[in-house]
Amino acid sequence: MLEFVLFVLIIVVGTWGELCLGRAMKQTGELERFRPSAMVRLLYRALQIKWIWIGVAMMAVAFFSLLLLLSLEDVSFVVPVTALSYLVGAIGGIFFLGERVSGQRWIGIALVCVGVTLVVIGNR
Amino acid sequence: MHTRLHAKTYFLIAVMVVAGPVGNLLLAKGMKQVGEIKIWPPSELVPVFFRVFGSLTIWIGIACLIAFIVAYMLALSLADYSYVQPAAALGYAVVAILGAIFLREAVSLLRWVGIAFICAGVSFIRGTNPRTTEAPR
Numbered sequence: 001m002l003e004f005v006l007f008v009l010i011i012v013v014g015t016w017g018e019l020c021l022g023r024a025m026k027q028t029g030e031l032e033r034f035r036p037s038a039m040v041r042l043l044y045r046a047l048q049i050k051w052i053w054i055g056v057a058m059m060a061v062a063f064f065s066l067l068l069l070l071s072l073e074d075v076s077f078v079v080p081v082t083a084l085s086y087l088v089g090a091i092g093g094i095f096f097l098g099e100r101v102s103g104q105r106w107i108g109i110a111l112v113c114v115g116v117t118l119v120v121i122g123n124r
Numbered sequence: 125m126h127t128r129l130h131a132k133t134y135f136l137i138a139v140m141v142v143a144g145p146v147g148n149l150l151l152a153k154g155m156k157q158v159g160e161i162k163i164w165p166p167s168e169l170v171p172v173f174f175r176v177f178g179s180l181t182i183w184i185g186i187a188c189l190i191a192f193i194v195a196y197m198l199a200l201s202l203a204d205y206s207y208v209q210p211a212a213a214l215g216y217a218v219v220a221i222l223g224a225i226f227l228r229e230a231v232s233l234l235r236w237v238g239i240a241f242i243c244a245g246v247s248f249i250r251g252t253n254p255r256t257t258e259a260p261r
Contacts, residue, residue, distance in 0.1 A: 080239050112246065
């Protein structure tokens with residue numbers, strides 16, 4: 001039960017945090033060049049955006065959940081299961097960021113879900 | 125537009141595929157060195173916190189994950205979230221291989237097959253257009 005809760009925190013809260021980052025980074029503009037000064041400027045702009053901080057807080061919750069789960073289980077079990085975040089990410093990308101998800105991408109996500117199911121069954 | 129956008133995005137994804145799995149591996153190693161973690165009663169959290177964050181392995185793992193996140197954020201400024209995340213997720217398979225080799229985890233056949241499915245799903249996702257929304261102004 002504890003493990004289930006931890007997985008939910010990692011997958012749902014962590015992915016939602018990443019979506020917040022994605023939303024914020026779309027407001028910063030693109031990275032023009034691979035110069036350190038340009039990267040620092042971009043990150044500085046990003047830190048002004050509210051969504052960054054909401055995203056960081058959610059990802060911190062997910063991170064501590066991950067640490068706890070890694071003390072209980074194999075890393076080769078925990079990390080593949082967190083791949084379920086593709087599904088959460090695609091759904092969030094559509095509804096939260098207004099992205100379009102192609103049919104091909106949905107097939108990929110379905111394969112990932114089958115894989116996660118097998119990994120979970122293999123652990124029982 | 126696509127060649128340059130792809131080249132930059134792929135470079136950042138390469139950084140993510142290396143730094144992410146190594147970071148997770150080190151966290152797993154560190155958390156197992158730290159010993160049993162009690163979170164109840166909540167007063168247990170304080171000594172646990174100091175044990176965990178007194179571990180050099182954990183800190184190196186965190187440094188790797190920070191490199192991962194910086195690359196991730198830069199990639200997100202170039203391409204769609206739902207493109208970057210699956211493309212980078214090759215690292216999810218790399219971490220299982222590293223876990224089997226370096227942490228001697230017993231990876232069952234079913235787990236390997238599941239991970240293979242995840243990789244297949246990832247490679248399917250990779251061929252799609254990196255951005256479907258308008259460029260920011």
